[in-house]
Amino acid sequence: MSIWAIIGIILGVIILIFVVVWIIGHSGSSDSEILKPDGAITGKALVVYDPGLSGGTKTAATYMAEDLTTKGYEVKLASVKSGNLSDLSGYNFLIVGSPTYGAKPTEPITSYLNSLENQNNITAGVFALSAGDKQDAEIVMKGILENKSITVKVAVKYGNSAFGLSADRSKCSNFVSQVLA
Ligand SMILES: Cc1cc2nc3c(=O)[nH]c(=O)nc-3n(C[C@H](O)[C@H](O)[C@H](O)COP(=O)(O)O)c2cc1C
Numbered sequence: 001m002s003i004w005a006i007i008g009i010i011l012g013v014i015i016l017i018f019v020v021v022w023i024i025g026h027s028g029s030s031d032s033e034i035l036k037p038d039g040a041i042t043g044k045a046l047v048v049y050d051p052g053l054s055g056g057t058k059t060a061a062t063y064m065a066e067d068l069t070t071k072g073y074e075v076k077l078a079s080v081k082s083g084n085l086s087d088l089s090g091y092n093f094l095i096v097g098s099p100t101y102g103a104k105p106t107e108p109i110t111s112y113l114n115s116l117e118n119q120n121n122i123t124a125g126v127f128a129l130s131a132g133d134k135q136d137a138e139i140v141m142k143g144i145l146e147n148k149s150i151t152v153k154v155a156v157k158y159g160n161s162a163f164g165l166s167a168d169r170s171k172c173s174n175f176v177s178q179v180l181a
Helices: 003-026 058-070 108-116 137-148 167-179
Strands: 032-035 043-049 073-079 094-102 122-132 151-159
Touching: 032 058, 032 108, 043 058, 043 167, 058 073, 058 167, 073 137, 094 108, 094 137, 094 151, 094 167, 108 137, 122 167, 151 167
Parallel strands: 043 073, 043 094, 094 122, 122 151
Antiparallel strands: 032 073
16 A cells, blocks of 8 residues: 555544534534413523433423423523523523533533522522433533532433433423422
8 A cells, every 4th residue: 555545544534523522512502492381471581401422411400491481480491502592681590401521511600600600599400411420511611600509409420321201300300399399
């Protein structure tokens, strides 16, 4: 094989790696939607998630947002990458979910939590998905919010299930009930 063929293969692999990293970095970046309850609006909630690589965090966040609507809340359900989520005025509740990567919440979630202003009129719940039970990304998230004077009622770690089962939906509903309690 000629030297040019080898250089071509190496360049091709480098370009492929850049494309894959770009796609992962931008996946779910624009996802943001407003979910409304059927009846009267009791209050407003913001549910922010990092879409992660395998989608479990997004599914859990979606279940929580849907459950909030059945409890009368108008919900903004947004990927942390959709931007403009730092203004919490008008929201009664904040829920933030992150996958655990490298023993921590993801960098976009950590930056987002750090970007929030001090608040004492909003109640939060945080959750992390994790392959094991040795790391506490949710406790890290809770700590950042509490440093902003935000009350964190619930901080939960879930296993890395696909979050597709009705049992998972019920776990998410319990989470929401504890945040609202
Ligand atoms: C690159 C990578 C790093 C991970 N690092 C950890 C880790 O340090 N600790 C852990 O408990 N789980 C770790 N996991 C497992 C994920 O937290 C777990 O699969 C989670 O469900 C991913 O969330 P998602 O479905 O929203 O992507 C890692 C997974 C990946 C892909």
